[in-house]
Amino acid sequence: MVRTKRSFKDAVYGQLARAGKALSSPKRLELLDLLSQSPRTVEALAKEASTTVANASQHLQVLHAGGLVEAEKQGRFVCYRLADESVGRFLRTFRLLAEDRLAELERMKQRFFAGFGGAEAVDEATLLDRARQGQAIVLDVRPNSEYHSAHLEGAISIPLEELENRLSELPRDTDVVAYCRGPYCVLAAEAVRLLRGHGFAAHRLEASVYDWEARGLRVVRGAGRNALPSAPGNC
Numbered sequence: 001m002v003r004t005k006r007s008f009k010d011a012v013y014g015q016l017a018r019a020g021k022a023l024s025s026p027k028r029l030e031l032l033d034l035l036s037q038s039p040r041t042v043e044a045l046a047k048e049a050s051t052t053v054a055n056a057s058q059h060l061q062v063l064h065a066g067g068l069v070e071a072e073k074q075g076r077f078v079c080y081r082l083a084d085e086s087v088g089r090f091l092r093t094f095r096l097l098a099e100d101r102l103a104e105l106e107r108m109k110q111r112f113f114a115g116f117g118g119a120e121a122v123d124e125a126t127l128l129d130r131a132r133q134g135q136a137i138v139l140d141v142r143p144n145s146e147y148h149s150a151h152l153e154g155a156i157s158i159p160l161e162e163l164e165n166r167l168s169e170l171p172r173d174t175d176v177v178a179y180c181r182g183p184y185c186v187l188a189a190e191a192v193r194l195l196r197g198h199g200f201a202a203h204r205l206e207a208s209v210y211d212w213e214a215r216g217l218r219v220v221r222g223a224g225r226n227a228l229p230s231a232p233g234n235c
């Protein structure tokens with residue numbers, strides 16, 4: 001009987017360790033974070049994560065073995081996505097736990113974003129309330145495929161690489177509130193710096209789509225206003 005209990009314990013904790021192994025690499029965590037924004041091919045993930053296709057593929061296979069992602073062959077590309085939305089919610093919970101227990105995470109974040117000069121994260125509740133009243137514009141500066149996958153209700157999509165050429169689309173007498181992938185994403189900070197350099201009153205939100213949902217805000221999934229088809233290399 002003892003042997004049966006012990007073998008059961010060893011087996012179930014061994015299975016839990018498979019998921020733990022998938023989370024034990026910084027690069028795999030980054031890949032998961034990217035996939036929480038939208039499905040992507042191996043090639044697109046490798047480019048975003050600044051690694052080789054071969055290395056990205058190896059990491060994705062570990063994530064697949066841990067049951068965290070799914071893969072689908074699409075022509076000559078392999079498309080990866082989160083296994084389901086519970087993985088994205090778990091990733092957010094994992095991040096919040098680490099931020100609560102590892103004080104250096106917050107210090108690193110504060111030091112980095114201080115270098116953007118005024119692009120520190122600001123009070124989200126106040127700015128979003130102003131946006132609902134038409135006193136601010138919420139700007140999603142992620143790639144359009146990510147906006148197409150899920151975005152905060154009412155947000156307008158202008159990817160960062162297009163922003164400078166589309167400034168004329170933004171009113172100058174209204175605050176612009178930019179967001180991207182979450183607290184470690186630099187796109188919104190770069191957008192705020194660009195906007196302020198052109199005379200706009202701009203602010204950065206650091207929450208992710210999963211943060212919005214957890215706070216009870218409405219997230220639109222699928223095609224939305226100003227959304228375009230996915231770029232080549234994305235799913």
